Amino acid sequence: MAEGQQVRKIPAPQPNLETQPFWDACAEGKLLIKKCNACGEVHFYPRAHCPFCFSADTSWQPASGDAVIYTYSVMRRGAPVPYAIAYVTLAEGPTMMTNIVDCDLNGIKIGQKVRLVFKPSEGGPPVPCFAPV
Numbered sequence: 001m002a003e004g005q006q007v008r009k010i011p012a013p014q015p016n017l018e019t020q021p022f023w024d025a026c027a028e029g030k031l032l033i034k035k036c037n038a039c040g041e042v043h044f045y046p047r048a049h050c051p052f053c054f055s056a057d058t059s060w061q062p063a064s065g066d067a068v069i070y071t072y073s074v075m076r077r078g079a080p081v082p083y084a085i086a087y088v089t090l091a092e093g094p095t096m097m098t099n100i101v102d103c104d105l106n107g108i109k110i111g112q113k114v115r116l117v118f119k120p121s122e123g124g125p126p127v128p129c130f131a132p133v
Helices: 019-027
Strands: 030-036 058-062 066-075 085-091 095-100 113-119 127-132
Touching: 019 030, 019 058, 019 127
Parallel strands: 095 127
Antiparallel strands: 030 058, 066 085, 066 113, 085 095, 113 127
């Protein structure tokens, strides 16, 4: 990021009973995903039931923080500060929506390797974002 460049403010997430362990882990600098103990599939967004087999037998698993950009969009209009949102495919398999940070927004590419970083939110837990490797 260039000196003097504005930083986008990230709204605070609103944890609920299902997602609270996820946000608690983020506050500790860890990214968690869910794994179904019935079918073995891993998934993201955190939810109590597996989206593949609908089992309620799921558990939290740590994620490596390594990912690849699947697709992205740079927002330049209607926002006080330009920013990039993206879907990244985690090394563990699931795809998650996130922000791409700490880079030249013009240099982002599909297939680019990215690494997990946490960014503060406005009054809530830090939010998992990704930066180019």
